[in-house]
Amino acid sequence: MENYENGQSRRSFLNWLLVGGFGSLAAATIYPLVRFIYPPELPQAVQNSVVAAKTGEMPPNSGKIFKFGTKPGILIRTKGDEYRAFSAVCTHLQCTVQYEESRGDIWCACHNGRFDLSGKNISGPPPAPLEVFNVAIRGEEIIVSKKG
Amino acid sequence: MASIKYQNIYNWLDERVGLRSIEELARHKQVPRHNRTIWYYFGGMTLFLFGIQAVTGIFLLLYYRPTAEAAYESVKFISTEVHFGWLVRSVHSWSANLMIAALFVHMFSVFLLKSYRRPREVTWITGVILLFISLGFGFSGYLLPWNKLAYFATKVGTDIAGSLPVIGGPILTFLRGGEEVTGATLTRFFGMHVAVLPMVTAAMLGIHLYLVQKHGMALPIKEAREESQGKTIETIPFIPDFLYRDVIGWILALGILVFLASIFPWELGTKADPLASAPAGIRPEWFFVFMFQTLKYIPAKILFIEGELLGIAGFSLAGLILFFIPFLDRKSNDLKDNRLFLILGVVVILYIIVLTILGYSS
Numbered sequence: 245m246e247n248y249e250n251g252q253s254r255r256s257f258l259n260w261l262l263v264g265g266f267g268s269l270a271a272a273t274i275y276p277l278v279r280f281i282y283p284p285e286l287p288q289a290v291q292n293s294v295v296a297a298k299t300g301e302m303p304p305n306s307g308k309i310f311k312f313g314t315k316p317g318i319l320i321r322t323k324g325d326e327y328r329a330f331s332a333v334c335t336h337l338q339c340t341v342q343y344e345e346s347r348g349d350i351w352c353a354c355h356n357g358r359f360d361l362s363g364k365n366i367s368g369p370p371p372a373p374l375e376v377f378n379v380a381i382r383g384e385e386i387i388v389s390k391k392g
Numbered sequence: 393m394a395s396i397k398y399q400n401i402y403n404w405l406d407e408r409v410g411l412r413s414i415e416e417l418a419r420h421k422q423v424p425r426h427n428r429t430i431w432y433y434f435g436g437m438t439l440f441l442f443g444i445q446a447v448t449g450i451f452l453l454l455y456y457r458p459t460a461e462a463a464y465e466s467v468k469f470i471s472t473e474v475h476f477g478w479l480v481r482s483v484h485s486w487s488a489n490l491m492i493a494a495l496f497v498h499m500f501s502v503f504l505l506k507s508y509r510r511p512r513e514v515t516w517i518t519g520v521i522l523l524f525i526s527l528g529f530g531f532s533g534y535l536l537p538w539n540k541l542a543y544f545a546t547k548v549g550t551d552i553a554g555s556l557p558v559i560g561g562p563i564l565t566f567l568r569g570g571e572e573v574t575g576a577t578l579t580r581f582f583g584m585h586v587a588v589l590p591m592v593t594a595a596m597l598g599i600h601l602y603l604v605q606k607h608g609m610a611l612p613i614k615e616a617r618e619e620s621q622g623k624t625i626e627t628i629p630f631i632p633d634f635l636y637r638d639v640i641g642w643i644l645a646l647g648i649l650v651f652l653a654s655i656f657p658w659e660l661g662t663k664a665d666p667l668a669s670a671p672a673g674i675r676p677e678w679f680f681v682f683m684f685q686t687l688k689y690i691p692a693k694i695l696f697i698e699g700e701l702l703g704i705a706g707f708s709l710a711g712l713i714l715f716f717i718p719f720l721d722r723k724s725n726d727l728k729d730n731r732l733f734l735i736l737g738v739v740v741i742l743y744i745i746v747l748t749i750l751g752y753s754s
Binding site for chain 1: 544547548551552555562565566569571572576596651666667668669670671672673674687688691693698699700
């Protein structure tokens with residue numbers, strides 16, 4: 245009887261060892277593969293301001309997409325001859341928005357979302373306003389920078 | 393003399409690989425004849441079009457280059473310089489769409505005829521997996537020419553997956569190979585499209601076809617009831633009678649395919665530009681349009697939940713239900729009519745048709 249119980253515990257110990265061993269082997273194999281799938285994070289210079297356009301480049305009532313870091317931004321020269329800049333990434337599903345001259349607002353073609361010229365979401369599916377950037381004119385350069 | 397030799401070779405092979413049992417499996421299948429036999433052709437049609445995809449896909453691989461810098465140019469090269477390149481590419485694109493169409497017809501006919509009932513539950517599940525794989529083929533293949541429409545469709549499509557709570561972020565990075573849709577995404581989608589998905593398809597398709605062969609074609613409920621009451625249902629052998637009919641369908645499909653590919657060659661569009669605004673009239677491939685259109689109608693917020701999330705949750709739930717259909721429909725197993733499932737099927741088909749039309753007219 246005692247032997248039997250010993251046999252049982254020896255068997256369960258060996259089972260445990262086997263499962264544990266194969267489990268570790270599986271983990272040691274899978275872990276590097278899963279890590280491999282995710283690309284390494286490369287250090288990126290954080291860009292806080294950028295030259296978006298030159299003065300005189302844009303006529304009134306027009307928009308221009310510019311590169312701000314890794315993402316697109318939109319610079320708008322309003323009918324009232326005022327420069328405004330926003331993130332061009334739609335807050336709905338991250339499509340790139342555009343300035344619609346005929347209506348004088350910002351439009352996302354993907355799902356028909358609209359924003360007014362203060363960046364506020366006014367119709368369609370976007371759940372939040374566009375990020376607003378500062379605009380400054382220095383000489384011939386229109387410089388856009390992040391707020392705060 | 394020749395027949396003796398043939399017999400010898402046959403016997404030699406049979407002893408080693410068991411030809412007789414394979415032949416047995418191929419020969420025993422009978423196809424029932426009734427007024428809905430026509431729906432039995434669409435599985436084979438999907439398979440035929442998949443074969444075309446495999447062959448034309450391998451041909452395209454000879455010239456295609458999967459990087460953001462070269463992809464668009466290489467597809468342009470195929471379409472304009474390579475002998476019959478325009479035809480091979482156009483056939484690949486058209487056949488992909490016809491295959492999805494045939495697959496939808498196949499799935500809905502199986503659904504409405506309740507062919508998933510016992511003992512074909514596993515056949516249905518492998519079929520649903522093959523449906524999702526096919527949609528994956530469509531989604532990943534759409535990006536490969538690296539044109540503007542595909543770029544934004546991929547951006548939106550991956551973003552939808554990314555908006556899921558908790559798991560969304562890792563899924564998004566996994567799909568895009570980074571935070572944005574870039575050349576890394578293209579390379580990933582390429583690998584999925586030509587290596588991962590074909591391998592999984594081969595396995596799933598193998599099981600699916602084996603099971604179809606093992607169980608034979610399912611009878612519709614009415615005919616099955618009649619059979620259980622002792623009536624004999626007329627059948628024809630699958631090999632060769634039904635297969636010949638299949639082949640006639642395939643030749644017709646090939647004709648339609650080459651006609652479409654030649655008269656309406658698949659457009660390439662303009663090269664993707666990550667800094668351009670999304671073009672007007674952007675939409676995904678037609679088989680995703682009903683979902684795309686639904687997302688357009690859902691308001692930004694419903695009570696406290698984001699509308700977007702609600703839509704995605706709805707479609708995920710629908711996908712999950714699709715898997716478990718054979719286990720949810722218990723009435724059909726007992727050969728009783730299940731009106732609820734009939735109505736459900738018709739409503740889903742109408743929903744898909746109406747929203748697809750709305751998607752194209754708006």
